[in-house]
Amino acid sequence: MYRTTIEDAVFPNCPIRNILARLCDKWSLLVIYTLDKAGKEAVRFKELQREIPDISQKMLTVTLRTLEDDGYVTRTVYPEVPPRVEYALTARAYTLLPHVNALIAWALENRDAIMEDRRKACKK
Template identity: 80%
Template structure:
């Protein structure tokens, strides 16, 4: 399946499913969170890779391209040797950050109970 295109067969004209699927995949929210928490205006690829050590180079590249395609981040290439590429959050994602931060806060508040429930169900 093409990671960048998910369609709802019953409602092909509804963009909500596609938007949420791309934004809420395994890595996108983590990349957005990492770009936001860095406290910098921009981050380079290697910095992101160091901050998210369990993401492969290929998956980070795909995720960054998807986020750029949807207008959540900008990618600036500087014609230097070696080339320098910087990533930054856009105003569109800044308007979503309060909601992402609320979700993260909720997860932190409930993580212990969720982990306990998972253990109980596995028994």
């Protein structure tokens, strides 16, 4: 999938579908949350990978590129040997964080009830 061109076939100008398609994949919000946990400091690729151990190197790379393309993450390359690359959240990402944190709080508050409903649904 070429991640920089997501457009809804039926509603190509719908901003909510377009933005949610990019942000609500398996990894994007988790990467943003992980970068936020680091505070205002930039984070190196391997540090991110350690913090999210079940993400593959390729998927982390694709996710970071997508977040950078959409203006949520900055990527800084330092001309050293070996090259050092750091990632940090942008001002746009910081405006998104209250909504992400509210979603996390909601999920924590409702997790047990949701899991119970899932168990009941499996027994049907």
